[in-house]
Amino acid sequence: MSPGLWRAAIAAAAVLAVSGVAYVRTTAGNACLYWGTRQVSYLVNDFSVNGAQEVCGPTIDAAAVQAVVQASFDAWTAAVPDGQASCTDLQLLNAGLTTSTHTGYDHQNIVVWRAGPCTSLAPAGDPCLASHTCGDTYNCWDTSAPNHGDSKIIALTTVTYSTRTGQIFDADMELNAANAPLGTGLPTSAGFYFTCGPTGNVCTTLGQTACVYMDVQNTVTHEAGHFIGFAHNPDPLSTMYPTAPIGDTSKRLLAVEDKQGVCDVYPIGKPPLTCGTNSSGCGCGTTGAEGVLGLAAVLLAFGRRRPRAGTTP
Amino acid sequence: MRLPLALLMLLAAGPAAAAVAAPVTVENLAREADAVVRGKVQRRESRWAQDGRHIFTFVTVRVGAVWRGAAPERITVRVPGGEVGEIGQRTDAAPEFEDGEEVVLFLVREDGDTFRVHGLALGKFKVQKGEARPVLGSITFTKGLIPEGERRVETMPVDELEWRVKGRP
Numbered sequence: 001m002s003p004g005l006w007r008a009a010i011a012a013a014a015v016l017a018v019s020g021v022a023y024v025r026t027t028a029g030n031a032c033l034y035w036g037t038r039q040v041s042y043l044v045n046d047f048s049v050n051g052a053q054e055v056c057g058p059t060i061d062a063a064a065v066q067a068v069v070q071a072s073f074d075a076w077t078a079a080v081p082d083g084q085a086s087c088t089d090l091q092l093l094n095a096g097l098t099t100s101t102h103t104g105y106d107h108q109n110i111v112v113w114r115a116g117p118c119t120s121l122a123p124a125g126d127p128c129l130a131s132h133t134c135g136d137t138y139n140c141w142d143t144s145a146p147n148h149g150d151s152k153i154i155a156l157t158t159v160t161y162s163t164r165t166g167q168i169f170d171a172d173m174e175l176n177a178a179n180a181p182l183g184t185g186l187p188t189s190a191g192f193y194f195t196c197g198p199t200g201n202v203c204t205t206l207g208q209t210a211c212v213y214m215d216v217q218n219t220v221t222h223e224a225g226h227f228i229g230f231a232h233n234p235d236p237l238s239t240m241y242p243t244a245p246i247g248d249t250s251k252r253l254l255a256v257e258d259k260q261g262v263c264d265v266y267p268i269g270k271p272p273l274t275c276g277t278n279s280s281g282c283g284c285g286t287t288g289a290e291g292v293l294g295l296a297a298v299l300l301a302f303g304r305r306r307p308r309a310g311t312t313p
Numbered sequence: 314m315r316l317p318l319a320l321l322m323l324l325a326a327g328p329a330a331a332a333v334a335a336p337v338t339v340e341n342l343a344r345e346a347d348a349v350v351r352g353k354v355q356r357r358e359s360r361w362a363q364d365g366r367h368i369f370t371f372v373t374v375r376v377g378a379v380w381r382g383a384a385p386e387r388i389t390v391r392v393p394g395g396e397v398g399e400i401g402q403r404t405d406a407a408p409e410f411e412d413g414e415e416v417v418l419f420l421v422r423e424d425g426d427t428f429r430v431h432g433l434a435l436g437k438f439k440v441q442k443g444e445a446r447p448v449l450g451s452i453t454f455t456k457g458l459i460p461e462g463e464r465r466v467e468t469m470p471v472d473e474l475e476w477r478v479k480g481r482p
Contacts, residue, residue, distance in 0.1 A: 028401055104366025105402065133364060153433065156405055158367075158393075163401040226405065 023261030024240065025275070026159075026231040031166030032275035033159065033229040034265060039091045040228075042109040042171075043098040044069050051115030051139055052177040056196035056216060058207040062097055065216065068196045069111055070094045072220035075239075075252065076228060079259040087263035090228070101139040103172040105160040109227075111220065113177040114141040116191055141176045141191060154192050155219055157226045166274065171227045175219065194219070202247040218244065218251045230261055337435055338463035343478045346419040346431045348382030350374070351440065351475075354414045355387075359395025368402040370395035371427075372410045374418065380478045382420075389427045390418065408437035409448065415440040417474060435466050438474060445471040 025032040048060040056065050073092040080086050101112055115121060118129065118140035128134035135142045153176060160170040176191045192214045193206050203211035225240045233240035239251040239258045254262075265273045343349055352374045359370040372390040393404035408430045410416070419436035420428040430436040438445040446468040459465055464477060 026403075028396075028403075102366065104362075104364065105368075105400065106366050133362070136364070153406060158402065158404045160400060160402045163396045163399050169400075 022233070022235070023238075023257045023264075024231040024233050025261075025265070026226065026229050027275065028161060028163060028166050030275060031162075031164070032265075032273075033161050033166045033168050034272045034274060035090070035228060036167045036272065038089050038266065039093055040109065041093045041095040042073065042111060042227075043095050043100065045101060045110055045112035045139070046097040046099055047113045047115065047177070049099050051121070052113035054206055055113055055177055055194050057209040065196060066094065066097060068216045069220050072217050072252070073224050073227075075221050075254055076224055076258075076262050079254055079262045081259045081263060082256060084263075087259075087268060088266045089268045090262060090266035092224070092228070102136045103158055103174060104136075105170050107170055109171050111173045111175070112139065113175045113194070114191070115139050115177060116141065118142040135174075141174075154214060155223055157223050159226070166229075168229060173220070173223050173227065199249045212247045212249060214246065215249050215252070218249050221254075222251045225258065228262065229265065230258070233257060337432060337466055338459050339466055339469075339474060339477045340460070340463040342419045342432055342436055342466065343381055345421075346382065346436070347422045348384040348420045348428070349380040349417065349478045350376045350384050350388070350420065351378045351380060351415070351417045351471075352376040352388075354410045354412055354416060356412060357395075357410055359397050361397060367393065367404075368395045368397055368400070369393055370410075374416070380417070380475055384420065384428070385426050387426070388420070390420070391423060391427055391429050406433040406435075408434045410437075417445055417471070417478075432466075438471075440471050443471055445469055445474040 027033065044062070044066045046062045047055055047065070048062040056068070073094070077088065077090050077092050078086075079088055098108075098110060100108065100110060102108065103110065103112070114135065115138075118134040118138060121138045121140040122129055122134040126134065128137055133142075134140055155176065156174045158170075158172050158174075159168055161168045175194060177194055193203060194216050195203060195211065195213045196216050197203075197210055197212050199212060201211045203213040222239055222244065230240055232242040235241060235255065235257060237255045237257075239254050241251070244251065267273070355373045355375050357370055357372045359368055361367070362369055370392050372392060374388050374390055376384050376386050376388060390410075392410070393407045394402050396402075417438040417440060418428075419431040421431045422428050434449055435447065438447050440446075447466050449466070464473075
């Protein structure tokens with residue numbers, strides 16, 4: 001797939017639903033990405049075993065964090081457009097905690113907090129440092145690996161799919177967690193402090209509770225949208241909007257276009273909404289090309305993100 | 314600073330994806346890179362990694378000018394993702410290339426003449442009609458301040474990009 005095809009596809013991938021609400025799908029050539037099954041399981045890495053120390057406060061409680069992750073995925077499967085009945089039968093199933101830290105194409109979908117930079121966690125001289133494969137082995141953020149790039153990246157999702165149909169086979173989420181000790185201040189180069197706290201004050205120190213910094217539910221809800229085949233949305237109200245200020249929690253709840261997207265793509269009792277295959281050359285989202293550009297242009301005049309009613313408890 | 318980000322989104326041509334990044338400047342990237350080059354993409358080849366789970370694409374770039382650091386006339390850049398047969402893999406925020414594309418790359422040396430792009434898509438600018446444009450549609454930015462006098466990774470004249478890369482200690 002050439003980048004040119006990708007670009008052409010994304011330009012055509014904004015779909016104006018029947019309601020006129022726009023959402024954007026991730027595409028590969030002419031094919032939109034989608035899960036072929038309605039029951040997609042995911043595992044949550046047990047970071048209490050694998051090392052991330054500062055997720056949601058100083059007390060390690062993987063089960064509590066797992067619940068927050070589940071709430072994030074559930075936001076999509078429980079989507080109910082305003083004034084309508086339940087409209088999707090997509091199920092994103094929490095399969096529990098795992099000690100696995102493996103990403104990539106292995107038919108195991110995981111959410112994993114990397115526990116710190118590989119340069120700190122992998123033993124010096126380990127061949128994985130040279131081959132940039134330490135991440136899965138030591139559950140670390142490999143700042144020298146091309147799939148991690150550097151420590152400024154907060155989260156990554158890797159999706160494996162059929163080049164012909166766009167059907168997703170595997171998806172994994174990696175979050176770049178902090179491993180610095182308490183009281184050292186918030187990290188700037190060794191991962192990020194993920195919080196599960198309420199909305200409100202922004203945390204000022206690592207391990208602080210009752211505050212928000214890089215909100216787990218905000219981040220994972222956004223990432224879960226990608227996990228099921230949605231791309232960034234230029235509407236500032238969308239969970240898929242590509243900006244997340246520190247302390248942001250507005251993406252915990254879906255906007256109307258996000259709900260419409262999951263309802264259209266994974267409708268109850270019907271096949272997933274596909275866009276064609278790369279062998280057939282069928283077009284994708286042909287009604288939406290002007291939609292995405294128009295929205296982006298409008299966005300230029302926005303300047304600021306409007307608060308979304310009901311997004312913060 | 315939502316307005317510039319919105320502009321980036323409008324200009325971004327790559328498929329949307331799922332990485333989240335803190336704000337970063339051209340100067341910061343340049344300081345951290347082993348080399349910054351301007352060149353042209355010659356060819357690409359995707360293949361499975363040894364672990365059998367990840368796909369990487371190897372991009373051959375002919376270097377026309379070295380703006381910072383050192384690099385040979387021809388380099389290989391390893392980027393995550395690609396397509397091998399009927400399997401495709403996208404590691405979000407990864408830079409994408411096309412044959413014949415003119416680019417400015419912020420590079421970190423892996424071994425020999427093989428490099429990676431520093432900061433994933435942040436470290437690749439497409440050069441066209443005197444303009445250098447990063448393709449950042451796959452990166453979600455957090456909000457944050459940048460050092461005074463520095464410029465965020467965003468579209469700018471290629472001459473300015475060169476000045477910022479060469480002019481920083």
